[in-house]
Amino acid sequence: MSQRSDVPTSATSPVEIGFGTDDDLPQIVEILNYTAANSIATFATRPTSVAERRDWFDQFSSTGPYRLLVARHGNQVLGYACSQRYRDHEAFQQTVEASIALHVRCRGQGIGTSLYRALFDCLADEPVHVALAGIAMPNDASVALHRKLDFTEVGVFHEYAVKGGQYISSLWMQRLFPR
Template sequence: MAAMQIVDADSHHLSAITDIFNHYILHTNARFETSPLTLVDRREWFSLFARNSRYQLLVAVEGGQVEGFAGSQPYRKTSAFCQTVETTIYLAPDRARRGIGTRLYSALFSRLSEQELNLAVAGIALPNESSIALHEKFGFRRVGIFEDYAIKNGQYLSALWMQKHLMRRQDG
C-alpha cells in the first residue's frame, strides 16, 4: 500500500472532497448546509485555491484515495480582513483517529507561516470535542460561542469560535 501523502488539491480531487462535505452535511451537524453540494457548487469555491493564490487547499491521499482535506479561505471578502483566514479540516468518515488531521494541519500551518497573515479563525459546530482538541493542539484558543444561531433538522445549533495568531504583531 502506498504511503499517505499531503499534496495540493487538484481538480481531480474535487469529487472526493465534495463527497466528504456531503457526508457531514447529510449525517452530522458539523456543516450548516441542509442539502448536498454539487460539483458545480464546489467549482467556484475551488477556484479560490488556484496556483499562486494566498489560500491553501491540501489533501491527504493514500492509495489514490482522498483521506481528508484542510484549507484556508477568506474570512470575509472586505480588505479589512486581508490578513485573516478561516481554516477548515474534514476527514473521510472512516479515517478519524489515525493522525491524518494532525498531518494535514501541520502542512497547512507550515504554508500559512510563510505568508503575511495575522490570524486564523475556525468555527466549530457543537458538540465536536475531537475538532476542538485538534484546534487546541495547534494553538487555537476559544474566543466565544454563538448560541443557537443556526437551525438544521429542526434543531438549533451553536458554534464555538476559535482563533490563532499566525505572526507576532509589531504595533506600538
C-alpha cells in the first residue's frame, strides 16, 4: 500500500495538532501499514484494516491518561502520538506506553517533536508517573527523538522478536513526569 502523494513535505506548511477522530483512523491505518511493510519499527507482518484497529482506537479519550493526538495538514493525517495502557494490572495504573508514527514524508521536520510535546502537556495533570517507549533497533532517529524529550534508556530486550526471518532487539526508554 502506498502513502498519499499529496502529503506536504515541508515544515512551512501549517500543521494542526488535535485529538484523533474517527475520520483520522483510515489514514492512521495507512501509516501503520506502510511502516509494517517497509521497516521493523512495528512488528506487524501483514496489513491491518480500520475494523481491526477499532478496539485500539476506542481506548483513547480527550481526558485521562490514554490519549491519541494527530498532526494534520488540512484533512490529511501526517502522524500521531499516543499514550496507552502499559499492562492490564493495577500496579501499572500510573504507567503509560507512548508511541508515535509519522507519514514517511513527514519525518525529520519537527512534527514528531510537536506531537510528543503536545501529548506530554496533556498528560501533565493526569495520574501518570512514567511513560515507557520500546524502540525496535536500529532506529537512530527515534532514539534521538525520545532523548530530546527527556526519555532515558533503561535496557534492551535482545533478539526477542522475529520479523522477516530477522531477530529484532528493542531499546526501552522511560520518561518520568515530575509531581
